[in-house]
Amino acid sequence: MASFLERLIGRREPSSAVSARERLKLVLVTDRSDLSPEKLEQMQAEIIQVIKSYLQIEETHVNIKLEHRERKTYLVADIPLVRDHAQKAAEVLETSPPEESREEVAAASDTKPKRPSSPSRPRKP
């Protein structure tokens, strides 16, 4: 909070503890899931391809990332639909039209807690 305010009032750099926290969060996502940023990007491209054959989406605003909460890793996808299309799709599906054109799809990876630990998956030291 303090650091946020500091940035708001124009302190040039975030404090080093903030950098440490942010860098740790990022590196731990990779450590824990064994998924490199490149692989994640590749997966995102493939997911977009699949969704595009069903829905019209705002491709440039897609955001798919791994998040860590309470020692579990989640794959969180934020995939905005193109407004007209969302409406049409909703009519076709005979459901009430969504208030927002953005839909959040959050898939919890409960089945795979994604801890980088099983001995069957040796990892680089």
Added chain:
Amino acid sequence: MGARVITVTSGKGGVGKTTATANLAVALATLNKKVVCIDADIGLRNLDVVMGLENRIVYDLVDVVEGRCKLRQAMVKDKRVADLYLLPAAQTRDKTAVSPQDMILLTNQLREDYDYILIDSPAGIEWGFRNAVAPADEVIVITNPEVSAVRDADRIIGLIEAEERKVPASLVINRVKPDMVRKGDMLSVDDVLEILSVRLLGVIPEDEHILISSNRGAPLALDHEKSAAGDAFRNIARRLTGEKVPLLDLQQKGGVLRRLARMFGAAEPNA
């Protein structure tokens, strides 16, 4: 029933495992518990020097495992406290001289007669770590508020969670510098807990008395003079016995006004 076997580990080296093991052992013994601590760092033993018992070693852990002596013969009694013993590691062998099964058998022989068995784990995640964790009823993970140590702690917690045998883990954050945390130049206890999501057992402030005590081979917890780290270790020992002891307030000097001033960019008076 018998003893609780507690393994002290960290992943990264140099974060304070051995110091913590020595001090917790001493602190538990001064609470009238019967304690034995085992140095599982074979080939790189150090618990003996930190405790100041290096000149009294006759036999070691590997001698016991290989049947060259009885378990009791290898245990070094600490004469400064009642009922505190050290089972030293071998210095001239490597970690493969002992197996996880050996460690389980060994601790089972001790469980009847003691209240706490503390095991000082070697750094790393290989053989030595496996040996140290195999007999554990619980694990204490030591970390420092820095990226490398926290990252390794995360890895260790992951490995412990992945064990079939569910062993509870708790965290001790060592070498915290409250002044640096206040200036935003050190990860805070809350930052570390947010990242690791694990139960906090205690926080040890950076304290030069630690170095002085290891120079002398007299763990800080022996000394009842006031020292921040000594108090913190004694508090952790009491928590291990089930007592509810609040965390030391490391932020005493930072009042509300000062924190507000900091938020709005005022210079720290002693920055």
